[in-house]
Amino acid sequence: MSGSGLPENVAELSGTPDSAGSLARMLTILDLFTEQDPVWSTADLIDALETSRSTGYRYIKTLHDAGLLTTVRNGYYSLGPRIIEMDLQIRQTDPLLLASQGVLEELVENVGHSALLLTAFRDSVLCVGEVRAPSSPANRFSRGQRRPMFQGAGSKVILAYLPHHRLKAIYPRYSDEIEKAGLGASWSEFRKALGEIKKDGYLLTRGEFNPGVYGVAAPILTDQKTSVGSVGVAWDEHVRDINVEQAIKAVKEAAATVSWRLTQNQNDS
Structure with missing residues (x-):
């Protein structure tokens, strides 16, 4: 050394x-x-x-x-x-993973479909945790995989709650992708679209990655109400036993629990 x-x-x-x-x-x-x-x-x-x-x-x-x-x-x-070795250390010490312990499992039990924990990484989102429901397809989003910031419920709810200065930096670099994602053809339209997501506190999407697959996600927030991640579930449109309103409520509660734990853990440290 x-x-x-x-x-x-x-x-x-x-x-x-x-x-x-x-x-x-x-x-x-x-x-x-x-x-x-x-x-x-x-x-x-x-x-x-x-x-x-x-x-x-x-x-x-x-x-x-x-x-x-x-x-x-x-x-x-x-x-x-x-x-x-470093991945083991992250699994044992990552604040976001620690705050989510048991939450994704309970969400799968309540909704009956797979749950994901995402976080922002550069100008994309990274899956950091997952709990699979029985008979869930093996090729779905999983830990260690990245996706664009502008596609999918889990990505867009993180985007909506990013700090203003970061959004101002992101928009000029990705204005074409933002428009293609239906998030607006100008800065003002972009801000309005994100404001609608923030007003609802969740986002429901369909078919943005896999045809016929629905996704619902809610943000994990700091005490300054900026996002550090999201919690979400996904299901195929052919599933008949899904109660969408129940799924939305369960996802929002799960994200709120992780947010609260994360804040408490940081205050205690």
């Missing part, structure tokens, strides 16, 4: 003139590993980075030494075991 408390290989990077840029570029290596491309060769990683071979080798070695990459065979890498 260095005197800064960082591992030596990371401390070395922080001493370069463009340390922030170097670190950011090194970390983009991790984004290259996907379900479709889980293994990369050294040469392909360096080509994707569009950097010198010496810099590319240094980045790969640093990530490998940190356990973020692992060797699967000579010159080929996949994501490393340190990520698994």
Whole structure:
């Protein structure tokens, strides 16, 4: 360890003139590993980075030494075991997950359909928790998957409660996507559409990801009434035993419970 408390290989990077840029570029290596491309060769990683071979080798070695990459065979890498270790730590300590304990299970029991816990991540939403109902399709949204911020009930209710300054930053970058999502063709229309969601306190959508699938979600809020996530359920339109009003009420109560627990836990810490 260095005197800064960082591992030596990371401390070395922080001493370069463009340390922030170097670190950011090194970390983009991790984004290259996907379900479709889980293994990369050294040469392909360096080509994707569009950097010198010496810099590319240094980045790969640093990530490998940190356990973020692992060797699967000579010159080929996949994501490393340190990520698994970090995921366990998140599951045991994440405030949002802790505040939701038992809530999603009760929601599934009350509504009879799968429940999801989402949070904002960059300009998208990430599934951080799920409880599956019996016979639920396996290909539905699940932990670790991302979706656009402008599609689906769980995404849009988070968007509606984001701080004003963040919405002002998001709108010019994604105005086309916002219009395609039916959220308005101008800043004023966008704000009006989000205001309607906030007035209701929930959102019900149909077919925005899978044809004929309904989704209802409500926001998880801070004590400043800004969103940190959402709780939602989904069901197929052919299901006959669903009481939509009951589902909306149960989802809103679940989100309110998680919001209250989250605030209480933060106040107690």
